[in-house]
Amino acid sequence: MKNILVAGGCGFIGSHLCDHLLQRSDVGLCVVVDNLWTGRKENLAHVQDPRLKIVVTDVEAFQSDVLFDEVYHLASPASPPWYMTEPKRTISANLLGAMRLLHLLKPGGQFAFTSTSEVYGDPLVSPQPESYRGSVDCTGPRSSYDESKRCTESLLFEMRRTEKLNVRVVRLFNVYGPRTRPDDGRAVSNFITQALAGKPITIYGDGMQSRSWGYVDDIVEGLARFFWRDQHGYDGPLNVGNEREIPVIEVARHIAQLVPGTTLVHRDPVPQDPTNRRPDLTIARKVLPGWECRIPYELGVQLNLEWFKDHLKAGGPDQQDVRVA
């Protein structure tokens, strides 16, 4: 039986990943370490599995007597208003987090890391293949996230080169869906929570900046296949996302139609907001044959809207927390 460690397991994607991990019969222990900075215990409140243990602490400080067969490092805020407020802490979570977690991996164990399409910055080629070196301003206001993901990739791939570390790195493209914080601050959740609150949807700039929206169920299916289910032998970075590229304003208009009476308002563009983002899935198709994002944004947004309706109706501390991003 395997010991599994999920750093950031109370987060949006981390909690979905835990659901999948706990479906495995070869998992004897699943330890989640999370400081609840952006993660929430509610995201795992439905789990009644004695194999799950949640430890509330910073990943950089996590101590453990047991070593782990598989380590999943998802401990990082992923939304600009969060990481831009605490850049040092963001760098620490990713990079010092990775260094700490490497100490807790069994020799020969597998280390998985959720990197990001933000390593491509504001890309000058489209779609972005994994070989694209990116266009990130390492002095800019998004850099704590982008550069700490890049540097953590470097750490892991250099550990692979020099010490044969068994690594799995995915670059995720704009994931959305249930368990996003209402105050997350990224486009889809912002638009939905604004519409449900009877407020205008805020578009930064003209809204023509594009994203490739991946519904969380599709994305986590890809992660499960890449991280443990498929035998593929690929250990480079892997784009995991939806190759259908949609302007931000199109999603906003769709949500405004779903919530009658909703209007749109434009504000100044966010500094260094990427103009476009679309994964090249050539490698993903080879490594994970048959996998793709099946849920179109029209359906995904509706599913997410229903979830937010139920969730916001239930009340709780999150409703007071909503921040304008």
Next chain:
Amino acid sequence: MKNILVAGGCGFIGSHLCDHLLQRSDVGLCVVVDNLWTGRKENLAHVQDPRLKIVVTDVEAFQSDVLFDEVYHLASPASPPWYMTEPKRTISANLLGAMRLLHLLKPGGQFAFTSTSEVYGDPLVSPQPESYRGSVDCTGPRSSYDESKRCTESLLFEMRRTEKLNVRVVRLFNVYGPRTRPDDGRAVSNFITQALAGKPITIYGDGMQSRSWGYVDDIVEGLARFFWRDQHGYDGPLNVGNEREIPVIEVARHIAQLVPGTTLVHRDPVPQDPTNRRPDLTIARKVLPGWECRIPYELGVQLNLEWFKDHLKAGGPDQQDVRVA
């Protein structure tokens, strides 16, 4: 009187910087922290100044009861064979080093960091202005150096944005000169030590890859002006280098002429060796009017050759250390 901390002060550039710092009458204490990984105590053996204290430890672990008015962070290997051998330690020295040193800075004090032209990777534009976002493979064999410099820049500039940290960041271009280790492994010192040992000079690839060689006296003069001497008010990253771009093979041929009987031998190219490198000095000219690299490589190489002759003649442990890079 000011307390100064120089991390990496026993290194090639760090020791030259200490010489300049100790010329200041407002410096009461100059603490050097160095783990002697690539630095050497001999580099400061000539200093008979009671204000200089050398502490041999990793910068990440350095403890101090006093806080410092000025911190200079140069603690990092800078030569590919060194950082490629220990990538994790390289990332740690730069980034965890910076985090540790930030704790030792007096409120309102100045934090200076020697970044690198390697943040531009294998550049697709020439010359490279500071605004160029670079072309670094964050999964490649040079990435531990390139990405940890990029991420440390991010940390510092984000600390400036969010906490008004007073920062000075320079991007150095291929510095060479006295106090380089004989086993440093970079082109100029390799060529000279090979020629002096009666061996053929090794050229990786065709030797047409270009560099902008900056003699250390010129470079450190630029650092002294930018870090403390000039009142300039500029707090962005600053290119500091020689804008004269020379193919590697030209330097090799020049050294072969200086040491009669020396031959050249070609080996396979080094993976991801940048094809070109040349600083755009537009900002440097505005910020440091009148500063430029005055020593042409023909003279600088000769000065460096004389230094190596004296140094290698003196013997000592370094001669046994020489590694082929």
